[in-house]
Amino acid sequence: MIETINTQELVDLALHAGQAILNIYHDKELAGNVEHKSDDSPLTLADKASHAVIMKGLSKLYPEIPIISEEGNEIEYSTRIKYDTFWLVDPLDGTKEFINRNGEFTVNIALINKHKPVFGIVYAPVPDVVYVGTGERAFKLVNGEESPLKVNGSTANRIAVRSKSHASPEEEVLLKQYDVTDSISVGSSLKFCMVAEGKADIYYRHGPTMEWDTAAGQAVLESAGGTVLKETGPVPFTYNKETLLNTGFLALGF
Template identity: 70%
Template structure:
């Protein structure tokens, strides 16, 4: 089956979801209303609004392609394990960044083929920046009306690590020392993948827990820019649509 990636329509959908998020973000009273899910992760009106926009848009564009979304209904493994193509969506990645009002939150939409990300769309509503990666076509960033191709650094030394703004762990230090890291930057959400993809960082190691929808779009962007994402510290590649959608630790390399 040949899949038609409607690139411009998916970019437009990412932006519409971002607009729905900003409507909440710019209403301080509404933005401050936070619920908590069963795993104690935060849920805002913006998560719900973005989810509704994306679900409606994807169903209109691709009525026969299943969707797994963080805010969607749980789909049994028996029903999803044989999906050939499906969407993996995080309507608002970086909810803690949203609550902290630092602007480092994103809309993540990934197209999966046989449990591998093949296209990723990451939109940062607060900064109006968009990252796109499509397997076989490359990756690019659109910001202030300018489109620039993305390519990893392929650095051989004096590397820069990007680390989580909300979830940094001491276990990261030992891994990063092995790769000649001399400095680090801190950023929230899937923007860490994007920092490696555009060469602002060389490595990102995540020890703590994430979910598959947190990483899929970022992996598509990074790999399309020439990087790689490994399970644990490698060499096994990172995989998706597991029975449990909780991710293991992973390592992103831009070299």
């Protein structure tokens, strides 16, 4: 089933979802329409629009593969546990960045197989950059031009990429252990992409995330030679757990 995935079709779908987001982003009245979900996280019209585009597209392209989306209906674990392969989608990662209008939000589409992300697309609509991880290779697309992604493999004087919205005191302690001497700050799953293209070496997240927040970025990073581990030790990060809540993690480019 994985062999039948058409990368270009999925890139086109991510671009389509991104355009749906931009249509709202550039309309201040629509962009300012913000609801709050039961966990008090924000929900915009752009989240809904991107979700609709992706659900329709994936269902048409791959009707045999189930979909789990942040903005979709909750699927009970008794059903999910039967999913060997499924799409894991965050239609708009970085909703707070969207609301703050800094352009650092993304469309995340990942394919999970046997609890691991084996394919992922992260699309940043404002700079119009697509990051792709196919398992075998990673690349980014800018103005239609493809360039490979490869981690730095740095051994010293490393650069950390940090969250704009979720900084934690634990970061300072851990980053010293990895000889981090500088840091940059960026929103959403772009942090994984910064490590994948060698602009940073480490991304540490102590606080909670959801599986759809990390899957596509992890696929891109690991396809570029990096790895994502649980913060508690050298244990791989896996998906479709009984709870879709993630533990803290380390995304490494070395």
